[in-house]
Amino acid sequence: SARPRDLSALRDSLARLPALAGALDGCGTPMLHEICGALEIAPDALDLLQAAISAEPAAMVRDGGVIAPGYDSELDELRNIQTNCGEFLLALEARERERSGIPNLKVEFNRVHGFYIEVSRANTDKVPDDYRRRQTLKNAERYITPELKAFEDKALSAQERALSREKLLYEAILDALAAHIPALQRIARALALLDGLAAFAEAALRYGYVRPRFRDTPGLDIAGGRHPVVERQVDDFIRNDARLASTRRMLMITGPNMGGKSTFMRQVALICLLAHVGSFVPADAAELGPLDAIFTRIGASDDLASGRSTFMVEMTEAAAILHGATEHSLVLMDEIGRGTSTFDGLALAAAIARQLLEKNRSLTLFATHYFELTRLNADYPECANVHLDAVEHGHRIVFLHALEEGPASQSYGIEVAALAGIPTPVIRDARRRLRVLENREIHAGPQADLFATMPETEAEPLSHPALTELAGIDPDALTPREALERLYALKRLAS
Template sequence: RLAATTALRGDGSATHAPWQALREQLKGVSDVERITARTALRQVRPRELVGLGKTLQKAALLAQNGRAPEPYLAQIFSHLQPPAGCTELLRRAIDEEPAALVRDGGVIASGFDAELDELRAIQSNCDTFLLDLETREKARTGIPNLRVQFNKVHGFYIEVTGSHLDKVPDDYRRRQTLKNAERFITPELKAFEDKALSANERALAREKWLYEQVLDQLQPHIPQLTRLAHALATLDVLCALAERSLTLNWCAPQFVPEPCIEIEAGRHPVVEARLAETSSGAFIANHTRLNANTRMQVITGPNMGGKSTYMRQVALIALLASMGSHVPAASCRLGPIDAIHTRIGAADDLANAQSTFMLEMTEAAQILHAATPHSLVLMDEIGRGTSTFDGLALASGIATHLHDKTRAFTLFATHYFELTELPAKARHAINMHVAAAEAGTDIVLLHELQPGPASRSYGIQVAKLAGVPAPVLHHARHALAALEERAGEDELQVDLFATPAAPESAGASPVEAALAGIHPDQLSPREALDALYQLKKLAGQ
């Protein structure tokens, strides 16, 4: 497929690329796979069959004129030959502009069935017959104002006014008496009436039967139509990949037998396109080097720094390369990859009684059971849904198993800085971090991946960027400072909302004792000012 995409790229010319000519020929092609499936189920509509017929004509031209030196493309073109007789059947049987549904009539083309053509002729020639009959009856009876007419209640009739009733022939049979006229029916008119009134119903029934016959004749062609549909879809995809690779400056990946994922200046195609649309700046490309010596990257750094984007871009590049596409990178070398396993994001499945954390652990378990040394594993913030030490312990166990047992290529993003000690014990793991710069209490995200662990997570700074109220940020900074001071203590969990213990009177200072005896709600402004001076005096002593 990669060779086919490269062949469709041509020499890079924007005006004479082979993919452009092929795309022009594919314009107007219908969804053959969908139409074929509906035909097999006998649920296809007339207009879909018209689209199928036109598509088969285009496919025949492609199969006849398509010459591809690349073997894979040549094989695709060989599958574009329509089934014998299928195109001709659709052309003869289905009207070029049929009704939406068979029950509406006007679906089967004229000339396909003689009986249907005769029934339609009766309907279309009805007025002509009535005018001809009226002319003949006037000449035969000598009644100048004789009229041959029709209504939905009484059907066809010959109307004669009362002044000419003496001229009515014997073969006229009275059908209705009016105030000034009589209405009659003749054997000839009765026969025509029976035929005309039933012609529409019979024509619809005949069309339905003929349509079913057409579907019967298409059934043996379903397998070949399915292959043709796949060939058309493959050509369309290859053209799109060739166009994207030229427009977005993608490179051809190189496949090698040794295990590795080596990407130079890799980019996330979706984020890059979004940045181009919003003029938010250029995308920061990053390198990836995973091989036999380095199988795991422990990635740390601030939220919004680009950890998840980096992990996803590596997976996307591997996926694009595996499907035969060029990739958004300066260069790319890939060894064998049998699967891409991901544990990214936070979600739940409450309908099946699975909490967010349970779903996270379920997916992690599936990865640990299914991943192989040729797999790419993405683990993003595993262990967040439980207590700090539970999550840290689980994340450490999962990372160790992936490194020691599974030995898959792993990108392991985490905010547990304790995990940055893993590479010191695991010889195939390294620390990486996304860079950030502090400017006072603010943070500048650089989105650049660098060796080594991050120094901190910058969560409060990112919360400020998100618009969290200032009092909340102030409280968080003080709580963080308290936690950092108590990190070395034996207390496992710190309650940020616990009420501080009251000072013991025995060890209280004079200021604390005086402060404990003050009740602000009971003080007048003058008393409050005096109490403040007293406290200041005690503090000075």
Template sequence: MQQFLEIRRGLVKQYPNIILLYRMGDFYETFFEDAVEINRLLGITLTSRGKTVPVPLAGVPYMTLDSYLARLVKAGKAVGIVEQQGDSTTNKGAVPRKLVRIVTPGTLTESELLPSKADAALLALEPPLGKKAPEWSIVSLVLSSGAFKAMSVAEEELAGEIARIAPKEILVPDSIREKAQAIASGALVTPLPDWHFDPEHGAEQLRHHFQMESLDAWAVSEKPGILAAAGAVLGYVSQTQIESMPHIRPLVLEESSRFVGLDAATRRNLELTESLRSGGGPTLLSTIDHCLTAMGSRMLRGWITQPMRAPEVPRERHRAVGELVGDSEKCEELAAALRPLPDLERIASRIALGSVRPRELAGLRDALPQLSKLSKAAAGCSSGLLKAAAPVLEPPQELSETLERALLPEPAVTLRDGEVIADAFSDELRQLRSLRDHAGDFLTELEAREKQRTGIPNLRVEYNRVTGYFIEVTRGQADRVPADYRRRQTLKNVERFVTPELKGWEDKAIAARERSVQLERELYEGLVRSCSAWVERLTEASEAAASIDALLSLARHARDMEWTEPELSGQSGIVIRGARHPVVEKAIEHYVANDCELVPGRRLLVITGPNMGGKSTYMRSVALIALLALAGSWVPAQSARIGPIDRILTRIGASDDLAGGKSTFMVEMVEAAAILHQASSRSLVLMDEIGRGTSTFDGLSLAAAIARELADRIRSYTLFATHFFELTQLSQSCAEVANVHVRAIQSSGRVVFLHEVREGPASQSYGIAVAQLAGVPQRVIREARSTLRELEERSRLSGDQPDLFSSPGAGAQDEAPDDEGEDAEAQAALRLRDEIAALDPDSLTPRDALARLYALIELARGGKSA
């Protein structure tokens, strides 16, 4: 307990929410408040030790640690791992123990704790530092691959970049803790003292870790914000990994302008990697991901979530996909080499950490010949992207030979179980194992000799873990044992003895067993150290294999779904013929494809039509086709010409943020404001039903103003879906606006959605027909239709938009009122106005408000008092 308390005292200041897993034999124990917490989070049985001061106690088995770790980290806990440093059977007193690692959401490296098809990134944020660093600095590190990247972004782009990287943990200076929480996108925010973010110290750490004299080659010497954030990341990783520093690749300075801007709302609305439905559902990634390896799936995810603005890289991918689409034999050759590959990227990372397991090294050994086959297959391709991967994939021959010689064909799961290193790798190990493994032969021979020497026919030579080796004789024959027998144990019916020969052999056999275990551990650690020299090459080979796997996946999907190669043009605009939604087309038997033309002179399309008619699907299909093209994929269309795009921005759906104090309409306006601030003449904007969260006139006015801003001033390429038919008149006053509608027909009171997008505005919304399809009671439908007819008639007679809050029955009178009637009406109107003006809505309870509303209606209909 003294050991435990000393270790915990040193950690709790920096990691106040840490749980310490303290190794005791075959269990990791927790004590005091840690035990209570682990009982609450995991349901582990809570016990106690000690009578005077009972100590709460809860433990998890050593062999199932990973499953418990995953649950604790998911709950946002930091977990300290304390291991025994000696052998409990030979130590006198307390076994020495040491903190070997701190596990946090951003520092995971175990395959069992990581999602196989996604990375767990650690990210550090540094706010602007003044004129020399006016932007936010972002540095990210993926421990499982060693990818180390940095960029500087403007504040309005910060949330979008965090959503793109999707970190599991964000390190921030303590002074910006609250601001970071607001933009964390679900990641754990870990505040550190501000002095951890020091540019000079960060530069020194980078030079020391990468053994460099200068950072000029990385172009970060004059970027103090990036140096500060990079120093915080390296320091945090060093603290959490204790002695096992992971393999970290050279820092890459990225420009945010390389990627198409996708803010968090756009990623969510387009369902790139996560479904909008709470129960889950298909996403773009899950639809097109046919990768044969986990590292291929992660590569494909990166392409989809980071489409490129410059066309060169996507065009290379298009050509590679085209070659694979047209050559099924080549596809199968590449796939056959890819299928047996393990997750090379994560194995390489665990080699660098020194935590790689025997079975993983055996998997690497078996995978190296497959890499060679993949290299030969790639070398036979004509695409530059595939051909360039061939030399990178060729495995190092020395590594292959070392692993073949060092490992048994089927090594044990863990080193603790032994049977990992091959006999041929060490003469000493072979001899020790021979001594250990031939105990049975020696014991059989000794038993036969002793029976003959003593004449005791039922004499047996045995072994157990408590007593060791012994000669067992029944009590009735005990008087016949020779003088050199020494009694070891007396039981009810037998006596157990040991001879000098047996005792000498026992000492030698036990020593051989212990020495073989120790030697095997030493040999394995040396093997892992020798493998670390090839970590960089293995990482590069894993990237090349993942890239081929991702291209194969895109080619397979393009061939199966009859996708076409898009044209990435320098000409401004988007022209798509026969556009289909890549996810929806797999879910329905017959998809109605549609065209889309967004070009100068036709930058904003006002889309009208019924609910459920397909407006949102049409808009999303255009955005996803543009995104897929810039990610390097073929697209679901007959043809597609995609001009330069810097951002894809969306405002789709209705949701609120009650915890953040934002109503549905406020969320709608916040997202609209973000679009208006970020959009440019090269942006693709999707606006769906803007203005519907407020009154008719407010909503219509806002929608019209936003549409005009996007079309006339920002001049972005915009799809603008609406139920405000008044917006269709924008095409008469704004040269960049055109009208399209989604067709539907109504027959026998029922609506049929045709899902065809045609030129011109829609004739009606079919809202009541959709309500009927939804199962609204027929009496409600009949009353709604009656009210609609009256409202439309009044609108036709007055020429104005109907007042939705007046009585439907208060229409035109049969005869014109006389002067007295006019005076009475005027007085009643003034009185009604005064009554309404006198209301204080903030002071009314819901019941009072309803009563006053009924009274006002009565007054409006000619009653005496409100």
């Protein structure tokens, strides 16, 4: 059930509806006019909340202070007893001093004995007849009178009775509001829609979104697309085009790790999603065909609670896509098959890509590091090869994040590993082993042992940039400072 602060928030929201409806009343848009009509509510619901709920109620009814003053006379009386307790005791003390002639008579309270009148032992002979002894002390006597006893009973039970009364009144308020639930739900839906439209409009104006166009045929044509989240986190986001149609149903995306493949795939999906929910989109222009679903197989994570490995999760998601995707679906496949052995993964990735092309005929973005898959377009012209561009400078890589036609030349995995901080000896060893593997594939000679100890004498290629740089240095022509600078430059090239 609703808590007190829920009702106070509801009261404040309902109080703002007339001004909001007035602002929408002049809008000519049919949807805004419909929202304006949905904001009407019977005034007695707002009147009840304004009269019954405190301006700042407690979090829970049991804490008290939920019902507004003036709403219930019985509750007000009980609260007044608690509030005015001190005033009553001072007035009683003054009257009893005057009646008894005892100037140091005191009216006090403790948790053990409750309220009492304390008289010093020297003045006990002046105590009136209606005083009843409650406690004897060494130097004083404590008494109770019928009037004080009646007040005690009323005061000690006032808080408990007030909380009980508040709970009863609060439940009655909820019962009265129950009749307005359908109207409140209608208002909530209208406000949620208006809030979403306002957010769409603000994003479109602030970030330069454009109005997408729709067509009847499957496909998408996005010019200068951007990722709506990533572009807010970088200074210069690289815009990319994306085009899918009946003659270009799959993009086989290759390129280095960190090159932007996943970002590109996600931005295409987000642009399609935003367009189909009624938002402008982050692009220079966008034309989209009908979409019945967006399927994704992105990321790598296991499911320990269910005992499923990363590869099992990957295959389960791929199975759902193959069973559910249609020619009007957008499918995102990110590095499918990486969770198992190289040949198993490659075989599965190729078979899944063929199924999507032949049977599902979905619009597909297929990112992979299996360069063998780039040969699919020989059998399937509707499978286009694209790559995220990068350039290598020495042994360092610069990511351009620009989508280009054709397959990538390599994955630059070792260069990315170096950027991640893998120790230099490990990187050098990896480069030597990579050359062995590449030579084995080129010459198709006897299979080398990948885990054998590599000869330490194996040199880097003679075309190494550091050697080229070194050959052009005239040591006799350098000052000590220039020599030191060239030495550091050579070290950077060699690392």
